[in-house]
Amino acid sequence: MPKVEVCFSPELxxxxxxxxxxxxxxxILRATSCMTAGIASGVAKIKPVxxxxxxxxxxxxxxxTAAERNGGKVEGFDIGNSPYSYMEDRFKGKNIAATTTNGTxxxxxxxxxxxxxxxxxxxxxxxxxxxxxENKDVIIHCSGWKGNYSLEDTLFAGALIEKLTSAFGxxxxxxxxxxxxxxxxxxxxxxTVLGSSHAKRLEKYDIKKDIELCCxxxxxxxxxxxxxxxxIKK
Amino acid sequence: MPKVEVCFSPELxxxxxxxxxxxxxxxILRATSCMTAGIASGVAKIKPVxxxxxxxxxxxxxxxTAAERNGGKVEGFDIGNSPYSYMEDRFKGKNIAATTTNGTxxxxxxxxxxxxxxxxxxxxxxxxxxxxxENKDVIIHCSGWKGNYSLEDTLFAGALIEKLTSAFGxxxxxxxxxxxxxxxxxxxxxxTVLGSSHAKRLEKYDIKKDIELCCxxxxxxxxxxxxxxxxIKK
Numbered sequence: 001m002p003k004v005e006v007c008f009s010p011e012l013x014x015x016x017x018x019x020x021x022x023x024x025x026x027x028i029l030r031a032t033s034c035m036t037a038g039i040a041s042g043v044a045k046i047k048p049v050x051x052x053x054x055x056x057x058x059x060x061x062x063x064x065t066a067a068e069r070n071g072g073k074v075e076g077f078d079i080g081n082s083p084y085s086y087m088e089d090r091f092k093g094k095n096i097a098a099t100t101t102n103g104t105x106x107x108x109x110x111x112x113x114x115x116x117x118x119x120x121x122x123x124x125x126x127x128x129x130x131x132x133x134e135n136k137d138v139i140i141h142c143s144g145w146k147g148n149y150s151l152e153d154t155l156f157a158g159a160l161i162e163k164l165t166s167a168f169g170x171x172x173x174x175x176x177x178x179x180x181x182x183x184x185x186x187x188x189x190x191x192t193v194l195g196s197s198h199a200k201r202l203e204k205y206d207i208k209k210d211i212e213l214c215c216x217x218x219x220x221x222x223x224x225x226x227x228x229x230x231x232i233k234k
Numbered sequence: 235m236p237k238v239e240v241c242f243s244p245e246l247x248x249x250x251x252x253x254x255x256x257x258x259x260x261x262i263l264r265a266t267s268c269m270t271a272g273i274a275s276g277v278a279k280i281k282p283v284x285x286x287x288x289x290x291x292x293x294x295x296x297x298x299t300a301a302e303r304n305g306g307k308v309e310g311f312d313i314g315n316s317p318y319s320y321m322e323d324r325f326k327g328k329n330i331a332a333t334t335t336n337g338t339x340x341x342x343x344x345x346x347x348x349x350x351x352x353x354x355x356x357x358x359x360x361x362x363x364x365x366x367x368e369n370k371d372v373i374i375h376c377s378g379w380k381g382n383y384s385l386e387d388t389l390f391a392g393a394l395i396e397k398l399t400s401a402f403g404x405x406x407x408x409x410x411x412x413x414x415x416x417x418x419x420x421x422x423x424x425x426t427v428l429g430s431s432h433a434k435r436l437e438k439y440d441i442k443k444d445i446e447l448c449c450x451x452x453x454x455x456x457x458x459x460x461x462x463x464x465x466i467k468k
Contacts, residue, residue, distance in 0.1 A: 012243065012383070015380070149411070183418055196407055
């Protein structure tokens, strides 16, 4: 029986062996929710990059640009980090280069894995069904906030583990706690996420509508994955 | 209302502001359980040190020595890391220098705090009552295993939070998950800890009796704290 492990922060991922594993990167508020919504809405490719400079430079290759720092949109880029922005008609069939505070780092730190998938509540069952079919060891890599633990990513990990329990064993202690956190929060998922430190941090940006969308389970049947440094639809 | 936060690993403690905080260091399997049992049983002072060399050198100052690496006792030292060893009659009124894989590191990384207390299930209510009386912000610093998350330390954090809820607010996302983990595990605490990765790692040392003791809630009414680099009774 394959195992599922949970890494609570990119600052801890060096303690995991990623070889021959499938890594599911999650950043519920909001990078991987954006990526899921974008790819589901017809964006052709999303290229995650670490710095604002790399993101900006990709304009010359025809990319639209998305940039967020500390929760806000960065001046001079097409969009910030709202999933609704990624769903705009003008991006259908186009490419977006994206840089965010946390989510893109978790992706770039996962490249030793066999496969990197993008997970969010929006595509929860699609991710789960794919993992069950693949039948390989899984690490759920939570993006956190500037290295620290974040509740909404943990809750996604717990929700995914709930869907995997019949086919996967719990591979570490963190998977127990992620599952426990989801059990306690699942009947009040939106309220719990709205009470998380990240949601409070973003209050000034008035993104309650974003957060509601990010907590919508199984809105899309789409599986973004990383191929040659770019996220595309599987 | 003061706040309680939880740090899941010494590798994340640099993300916390320790100033003017009380830090409760915990390493349930087994360093802080040993320290609690030892001080409760009459050990005068316990000096936590990082390396085997420092520990060994303290023999000349009349210290007994306790050394554990990777779960086992290190050759040439008086004892390893079993709480029963710390309770031996020969240590009454004496001093012990101790070095362990994880717990002593969490202590040395907490020194920017106002106060450092030693917490374990063995002195759970004593720690809680002291914190409520002090009425200052608290960080529960889990020692983990070689930098990674560990369930038994998280469960202690959750148990302590349960006792603090009427007097403290949850200060971060990790405190939510620690509390949730404890809620799910509390009716099967020993079984859950025996199923943790750390307990499995220690199986070869045949320490089930140690683990049972480490899960005994409120066996002692004692509060070890750090003063000038040495743990003594408050």
